[in-house]
Amino acid sequence: MRRRIVFLVLLGTFIGLAIWITGIGKLGIYSTFTGQDLLRETGVHLKYVGLGELIAIVVGVSLGVVVSRPWAQRTRLSTVVVGAAGMGQCIPSMALIALMAPILGFGLWAVVVALFVYGLLPILRNTYAGFRSIDPAIIEAAQGMGMSRGQIVRRIELPLARPVIMAGIRTSTVVNVGTAALAVLVGGAGLGRIILTGVLSRQPLITLQGAAPTAALAIVLDFLLDALEDRLTPKGLKVKKSQA
Amino acid sequence: MAEAWQFLLRRPDLLSGWTLQHLYIILVANGISLIIAVALGIWITGRGREKIADVVLYLSDIIMTIPSLAMFGFLMPLFAALGLKSYGFGVAVTALVLYGLLPVIRNTYTAIKEVDPAVVEAGRGMGMSELQILTRIKLPLATPVIMAGLRNAVVINIGIAAIAAMIGAGGLGVPIFRGLRNLRMDLIITGAVALTLLAWAADGLLGLLERWLTPEGLKRARKR
């Protein structure tokens, strides 16, 4: 309850700030962005995050499932992949997105690929951790009842690991709202463009005009994915969570 | 790649300057934030502070969700309004201190909360004062987890400090930013690679420090 209030107050503040600055119109020789600009850049921002996340979820979850199979653990493939994911997560987003430019050229692809790679790692890690945390006795019981491997993954493992996977998707999405703000550096647009305009023109209020909706976007997505995570948690696991 | 190499050979002084600047920002910011976060993390574990703990943890959670570029966007007008320089080092360090808080507060808080109550009771029952219980039992047991939080915070901040180059804070973001604006591939690659190596090095070294600070008794417990 307390959290919901904090969330609503912050969201209201962010949106209020954006509307207020948009309403100012002129700042000396500069003019603030219009409401239309704001909506357009927010849309572009969301498009980047959405595209990057979509690919990251598909690839991350599949790779996580593969890596958590017993044979992958035996062959130490999982150790290698999870270790690499850990190192990858240390790479600063600025370095990653900047390196995409010389490789993929400036523009949409550099942005989306960077967001995909960056978003992939938390999802892969959590999928792996989620599958690993399942009690082997449960899987054995399922095998004992004659479920096929595919059935076990779909009906038993995925539902049990889903809360952890969802947590990974949430982290990944929130981080990528921030990374997408850097798109402007490699020829993209989005809310980062407004912030950068403010920075370069040394107009703090214009910076704020971009910052407020970016922050709003991040906390809204965080909030929604948190709610979704709760929804998708199997009822049997929920008791534990609320007790914890 | 070759161009980056040539640049390095031509101007090694520039790269080392940016790296030192970067390290300096991190050192200052994470130093301040470590002290605040550990103190706050300990304080909110106190009896009767559960509600405060909840709010503190949630607020630092929220801070983490705010994109760093947006954070600079908030701090710059704030600094301007306070009559401070709305550009450069001060704003950057403030933002990094804020980002450095959550991982350390959270880890300090959970690690101390998770100390076995029987161990604390034994200490109290033998006549240890609350301060002695904190310094001789709780903190040593929580150290590895706190260090893991610091490691996390430093790695995150190395990345954010690069972004802070945009607001004139210097560091390894400078060549990247400059390279991207002027299409100088050598600068981009030099900066990005150096930045990544720095993050990896910090992660590795702090990992070693974490292991080194883990009490021997806990290491042996883990082995079993």
Added chain:
Amino acid sequence: MIRLEEVTKVYPDGTEAVRGVTLQVAKGEFCVLLGPSGCGKTTTLKMINRLIPLSSGRITVDGVDIYKVDPNDLRRGIGYAIQEIGLFPHMTVGENIATVPRLLRWPKERIRRRVEELLELVGLVPPEEFSKKYPAELSGGQRQRVGVARALGADPPILLMDEPFGAIDPITRERLQDEFLRIQAEIKKTIVFVTHDINEAVKLGDRIALMREGRLVQYATPAELLAHPKDGFVRDFVGADRTLKALRLLRVREVMEEKPPTVEASKPLAEARERLERLGVNFLPVVDREGRFLGWLNRTNLRPEGRVAEVMTPYSVLATPDTPLNEALSLMFESAVGNLAVVDGEGRLRGLLTFRRLHEVLRESYREEGQG
């Protein structure tokens, strides 16, 4: 000596955990707090070292109100061991045991010697080896031994123990209890020991404080608890009926001390005194020339002049070698001296049934039950 006077604990949520408990534990005595789970044993124990504040009443240790001293000083003078042990995982066994001596700032060398001594006392030998180990490297039984050694760290005169052997497998528990009895015989601490296990209570305790729903129901020796359970609850809890049934199968003959030392009624008191002192006892059975039992000579009744017959207390109760043990147990509580004289058909003294012997028999019977 520990005294609890009308001690009451009401938790903030309104639970009345302890209600008006009054009891006294003499110096060197082993007192067991016994009762079903939730009856307030732990609460009572923790009030003694102020881990839980009293709601009302008074607790004194050696006559001093525990609220007149600093709680940390109080606790450093009272050993404390709990079921969960709570060994410090980041400290070696030696450092764990040295906790209180360090708090008291003993010199290093003295601490080292004390640690070795204690490790030997609890059977963790060689001490140099165990001292360097970490709790994670020990078995459950070994950890509990360290817990006991740590409680004894600064040689406190008092020990508080809360189900210290509760979480240990039955065989190891049995062994730890035996060892602990041996240790107690050596160190003679004043002990308050919590358990919900009647077998453990009978085995270890000099006196048992039986609690129910926060109240002290009966405070007595194990034998008395069995022979004279105050009410149905006590009888059920200590299994008095069963035990007495088992005792019925035994005859006095099987457990009595044969050929006990005696004194003749016609002897001068001076000689009797010498005999009492030589034997180190407070009572002697008095017999006539033919060895017929007449009564008891009580040390406190000695006079400088005169003969034994003049001061002896005539007997009130007697047993024969064929008296069932359960009856003998009841008779003992009526006997003026607590011991029971066993005579044959002609009234000649055959033996003596003492509380100590009876206690041993009870322990045996509980031990068998505990294992069965």
